[in-house]
Amino acid sequence: MPRDLHADCADIANITTPVGKRGRDVPGHRHPRTSRTALSTAGKLDEAPEFSVRALDALRQPLESGHVVVARSAGVVRLPARFLMVLAANPCPCGRHSLSGAGCECPPSTVRRYQARLSGPLLDRVDLRVLVDPVRRVDLMGQGGRGEPTVSVAARVRQARARAAERLAGTGWSTNSEVPGHELRTRLVAAPGALMAAERDLERGTLTARGLDRVLRVAWTVADLRGADRPDASDVAVALELRTGISRGALTNSGTQS
Numbered sequence: 001m002p003r004d005l006h007a008d009c010a011d012i013a014n015i016t017t018p019v020g021k022r023g024r025d026v027p028g029h030r031h032p033r034t035s036r037t038a039l040s041t042a043g044k045l046d047e048a049p050e051f052s053v054r055a056l057d058a059l060r061q062p063l064e065s066g067h068v069v070v071a072r073s074a075g076v077v078r079l080p081a082r083f084l085m086v087l088a089a090n091p092c093p094c095g096r097h098s099l100s101g102a103g104c105e106c107p108p109s110t111v112r113r114y115q116a117r118l119s120g121p122l123l124d125r126v127d128l129r130v131l132v133d134p135v136r137r138v139d140l141m142g143q144g145g146r147g148e149p150t151v152s153v154a155a156r157v158r159q160a161r162a163r164a165a166e167r168l169a170g171t172g173w174s175t176n177s178e179v180p181g182h183e184l185r186t187r188l189v190a191a192p193g194a195l196m197a198a199e200r201d202l203e204r205g206t207l208t209a210r211g212l213d214r215v216l217r218v219a220w221t222v223a224d225l226r227g228a229d230r231p232d233a234s235d236v237a238v239a240l241e242l243r244t245g246i247s248r249g250a251l252t253n254s255g256t257q258s
Contacts, residue, residue: 048087049117056122059085063125066178087118087126099134127177127214129245160224176220181213190219190231198236206244215239 048056062068066082091097092111096104106114123129165174167188173179179188198215201207207215218239219231228235241248 048089049114051117053117053119056117057119060122060125063122085126089115089118091115124208124210125214126243127218128242130242131245156225159227160221163224163227164220176217176224179217179220181210181216184213184216184220188220188230190216190236191233194219194231194233194236196233197240201240207240211243215243218242 062081062083063085066080068079068081070077070079092104092106092114094104094106097106097111161175164176168174168179171179171183195216198207198212202209202212215236216231216239219235222235222238223229223231226235231239237248
């Protein structure tokens with residue numbers, strides 16, 4: 001859901017105006033071309049392993065800072081690039097690797113190369129990893145159980161965003177994703193003992209310092225969604241499970257579905 005539709009539209013207009021002009025129409029005649037990450041600000045990017053490793057790893061800096069820096073001989077341009085990135089990916093080129101009896105024909109080396117395109121440093125900047133099961137026949141034919149209506153989910157998200165905005169009033173941030181890590185560890189602290197599982201993962205080396213910050217942001221969002229004042233151990237457990245994609249029973253126990 002957009003932070004502010006008017007502000008987003010103004011940002012996008014400022015970013016894309018030079019792109020639509022021909023060189024002779026732009027003062028200086030040598031404006032840098034706006035990148036895809038800047039053009040997608042407040043929007044979405046989809047698909048992943050079909051891009052080159054070099055292109056994917058170029059996303060690391062804007063994912064971390066929310067900006068793209070273009071340095072040329074004529075000067076340096078800093079463009080906003082805060083976007084929602086969906087790294088949608090099949091498990092292998094044919095898409096059948098994780099399906100039992102589905103007849104994947106990809107050699108193991110091909111599967112490894114395909115999955116390795118999403119590097120560790122890039123995945124370290126991804127907050128949520130969700131394994132999506134194939135659509136069942138009963139669901140495809142409209143015979144399965146109905147999930148929670150979109151209207152209800154949207155209302156809950158609006159309430160959660162309002163809680164975050166109220167908590168962050170006067171800070172210059174309006175969403176949990178914008179809060180720097182040191183603020184999450186010092187000023188906006190979780191409930192006592194809430195971080196024990198995350199700290200264990202940190203000591204084991206299965207969670208990085210950057211990953212801890214991202215787990216905290218997601219935990220605050222989970223707490224906001226359930227109307228809590230701050231995250232507890234169950235919220236952190238949900239955030240860890242969503243980050244790693246490894247089931248710990250937290251999503252089932254909390255009633256949240258991935």
